[in-house]
Amino acid sequence: MKSTRQGVSAALFAAARGFVTALALGVLGLTAAVPAGAAPSGPPIRIGATLALTGPLASTGFVHKIAGEVFVEQINKKDGLLGRPVEWVVLDDQSKPDLTRTLYDRLITADKVDLVVGPYATGPILSAMAVAERHGKMLIHNSFGIPKLAKYDMQFPIYSFGMEPEQTFPNTLLDALAASGKAPGTVAIVTSKFPSVHFLSVGAREVAKKRGLRELLYLEFEFGNRDFGAIAARVRDADPDFLWIGSVGLEGNMLLEALKKLNYSPKIHFHLYPAPAPLALAPEGQNALSLTLFEPHPPFSRFPEAEEFIKLYRERAVKANLAYPEADMQAALQYATWQVLRAAVTATKSLDDKVLAQWIRNNRVDTVLGTLRFSGAGNYGDDLSKVKQVQNGKWVVVWPKEFAAPGVKLLMP
Amino acid sequence: MPSATLLGQSLLSGIFIGGLYGLLGLGLSLSWGYLRLINLAHFALAFLGAYLTYQLAGVAGMHILLAVLIIVPAFFVLGVAMQWLFTRFSVGEFASLLVSFGMTVIIESAIQWLWTADMRKLQLEQGTVSLQVGTLFVPVTEALMFAVAAALSVATWAWLRFTYVGKAMRASAENPEIAAAFGVDHRRLALLLSGVAAAYAGVAGTFVAVIYTLSPAQIFAWMGVVFAVVILGGLGNPLGVLVAGLVIGVSESMTMAVIAPTWAPLVSFTLLILVLVLRPDRI
Numbered sequence: 195m196k197s198t199r200q201g202v203s204a205a206l207f208a209a210a211r212g213f214v215t216a217l218a219l220g221v222l223g224l225t226a227a228v229p230a231g232a233a234p235s236g237p238p239i240r241i242g243a244t245l246a247l248t249g250p251l252a253s254t255g256f257v258h259k260i261a262g263e264v265f266v267e268q269i270n271k272k273d274g275l276l277g278r279p280v281e282w283v284v285l286d287d288q289s290k291p292d293l294t295r296t297l298y299d300r301l302i303t304a305d306k307v308d309l310v311v312g313p314y315a316t317g318p319i320l321s322a323m324a325v326a327e328r329h330g331k332m333l334i335h336n337s338f339g340i341p342k343l344a345k346y347d348m349q350f351p352i353y354s355f356g357m358e359p360e361q362t363f364p365n366t367l368l369d370a371l372a373a374s375g376k377a378p379g380t381v382a383i384v385t386s387k388f389p390s391v392h393f394l395s396v397g398a399r400e401v402a403k404k405r406g407l408r409e410l411l412y413l414e415f416e417f418g419n420r421d422f423g424a425i426a427a428r429v430r431d432a433d434p435d436f437l438w439i440g441s442v443g444l445e446g447n448m449l450l451e452a453l454k455k456l457n458y459s460p461k462i463h464f465h466l467y468p469a470p471a472p473l474a475l476a477p478e479g480q481n482a483l484s485l486t487l488f489e490p491h492p493p494f495s496r497f498p499e500a501e502e503f504i505k506l507y508r509e510r511a512v513k514a515n516l517a518y519p520e521a522d523m524q525a526a527l528q529y530a531t532w533q534v535l536r537a538a539v540t541a542t543k544s545l546d547d548k549v550l551a552q553w554i555r556n557n558r559v560d561t562v563l564g565t566l567r568f569s570g571a572g573n574y575g576d577d578l579s580k581v582k583q584v585q586n587g588k589w590v591v592v593w594p595k596e597f598a599a600p601g602v603k604l605l606m607p
Numbered sequence: 608m609p610s611a612t613l614l615g616q617s618l619l620s621g622i623f624i625g626g627l628y629g630l631l632g633l634g635l636s637l638s639w640g641y642l643r644l645i646n647l648a649h650f651a652l653a654f655l656g657a658y659l660t661y662q663l664a665g666v667a668g669m670h671i672l673l674a675v676l677i678i679v680p681a682f683f684v685l686g687v688a689m690q691w692l693f694t695r696f697s698v699g700e701f702a703s704l705l706v707s708f709g710m711t712v713i714i715e716s717a718i719q720w721l722w723t724a725d726m727r728k729l730q731l732e733q734g735t736v737s738l739q740v741g742t743l744f745v746p747v748t749e750a751l752m753f754a755v756a757a758a759l760s761v762a763t764w765a766w767l768r769f770t771y772v773g774k775a776m777r778a779s780a781e782n783p784e785i786a787a788a789f790g791v792d793h794r795r796l797a798l799l800l801s802g803v804a805a806a807y808a809g810v811a812g813t814f815v816a817v818i819y820t821l822s823p824a825q826i827f828a829w830m831g832v833v834f835a836v837v838i839l840g841g842l843g844n845p846l847g848v849l850v851a852g853l854v855i856g857v858s859e860s861m862t863m864a865v866i867a868p869t870w871a872p873l874v875s876f877t878l879l880i881l882v883l884v885l886r887p888d889r890i
Contacts, residue, residue, distance in 0.1 A: 413867065421863075424621070424863035425868055427620065431612070448819075457737060469726050469820075515723055
């Protein structure tokens with residue numbers, strides 16, 4: 195029996211899982227490739243990508259899929275690209291960076307797509323970037339969390355939070371809190387060690403110190419932590435004015451639930467990358483703060499195509515039975531990716547990666563996120579991040595004031 | 608120096624999560640110990656139970672006890688059917704690992720197909736209620752879960768130890784040929800035990816639904832630590848699984864409280880390695 199268990203390697207597990215997943219999806223009638231609608235004329239322009247359609251990132255992967263499909267459907271209803279229809283070839287990367295690498299290789303060498311766009315999340319994007327660089331393909335991506343790791347000169351980040359978000363974003367957040375007139379005096383930072391989260395939390399720690407906040411607690415936990423009882427007990431013991439939760443997905447919810455069971459509600463709580471639906475819809479999520487680039491209300495809804503995007507996304511998300519069917523930042527990131535790609539192809543009348551990259555580097559593009567530029571270090575532009583808050587079960591932008599939802603202001607205890 | 612309240616609260620938290628480890632490990636331990644099947648699908652069944660609880664109690668508005676009364680017998684039948692298939696196709700111990708892994712992925716895909724990859728939360732009023740005892744807070748759902756885990760472990764232990772069926776089961780696991788010579792029908796017993804193990808997965812799933820937010824990929828998040836619990840507790844040892852769950856749960860929780868949360872995952876696997884080195888006969 196011992197030799198039995200020892201003989202099963204991780205590689206075997208991964209291979210078996212991939213095979214069985216493919217089999218299962220086939221049995222269930224699901225397909226990973228998503229051909230887009232009817233062609234305006236001529237052979238389609240094929241644009242390849244992977245998304246996390248299964249695995250731990252799948253809930254956000256589906257948001258990206260819906261947003262991309264909305265764009266492709268709309269463009270095919272009009273003139274397509276260069277008068278040709280667009281076909282989006284999407285493969286399921288199962289939330290795995292290693293598989294993402296293989297699939298991008300396949301898209302470029304076997305499927306021979308004309309262009310590629312990025313997958314969802316930092317790890318898979320990093321994998322796709324390496325493949326794109328090897329084949330000289332341009333890569334527009336939309337959810338890369340560690341700007342300093344983006345070294346390839348033909349990669350373009352739609353996730354516009356600047357080259358040093360670990361400095362700029364915590365300052366934006368603390369500016370918002372200070373402007374409320376109830377600036378916190380003490381802080382507790384509880385953070386996942388997930389790489390794209392951890393460096394931002396470390397940055398927030400330094401910024402808080404520089405701005406004179408007294409640190410009562412700093413805790414790190416492993417990604418995938420299941421039990422937040424003891425961590426909650428430590429937070430309650432510290433009782434800070436402001437709780438920074440460096441969370442991914444459900445971690446913030448789990449900590450809030452554990453705190454609630456201790457009859458404790460944090461005064462001000464910020465969640466870095468929360469799962470939007472569970473946090474907005476949970477009673478303890480009220481007043482939760484987070485980072486965003488887009489929410490479906492003015493002034494964002496007045497940006498180019500935004501109103502139509504918000505409406506169409508919502509229709510599809512309701513149909514897909516998503517718990518939070520509003521077009522939030524993740525959906526807008528995917529949509530803006532296509533807007534930038536379309537702008538470059540239309541302006542250059544070319545599908546040549548180098549020509550497109552050159553154009554993107556030298557031009558600004560109006561998108562649902564606002565006007566994006568890619569001319570800074572690492573092809574990053576300005577930090578466009580905003581602060582959003584859960585109010586009455588919905589996420590709304592509260593800072594900067596000019597981007598706040600109409601009639602909405604930051605709610606403080 | 609951590610306060611007494613912090614230590615007490617962390618101890619409670621460790622006991623409760625340990626109870627869940629024990630509850631999730633109970634069925635796995637039984638099928639591994641007595642049927643020689645390493646049934647990874649046990650985790651998928653637990654999450655299927657969680658999603659069904661969400662559907663029945665959350666979406667359909669059924670009382671949660673009624674949902675349990677539907678899920679547990681249904682899972683018993685499912686467990687019997689799985690065992691019939693394992694026997695029909697002569698799935699051995701090593702093969703069971705791969706076959707049940709495949710079944711896990713199929714169940715995960717089915718869950719995603721039915722409920723999407725979106726996260727689902729069963730919002731029950733009583734789900735976050737706590738009782739205050741001195742300076743400590745006792746979450747009612749977790750306390751109930753621990754009580755159920757302890758009751759099932761003790762009942763299963765007593766069943767295996769004192770009843771004819773239990774003795775036959777142990778005899779059959781020890782030496783199937785001799786047991787058969789005494790009239791023990793191993794196949795029927797295996798069907799019964801597999802049904803019981805799957806029903807336990809259904810019970811665990813109900814508590815998972817009440818306590819946690821659900822997403823299909825979480826099936827795999829519990830495997831490592833529950834395997835450690837099952838091996839530490841001894842295969843087919845219901846009380847051992849509960850005790851191992853408590854040891855790991857409390858160790859992790861106290862590590863988080865006194866040292867740092869990042870050290871917690873090391874605890875369960877360090878204990879596992881120590882047991883494998885010092886007591887290899889436990890497997």
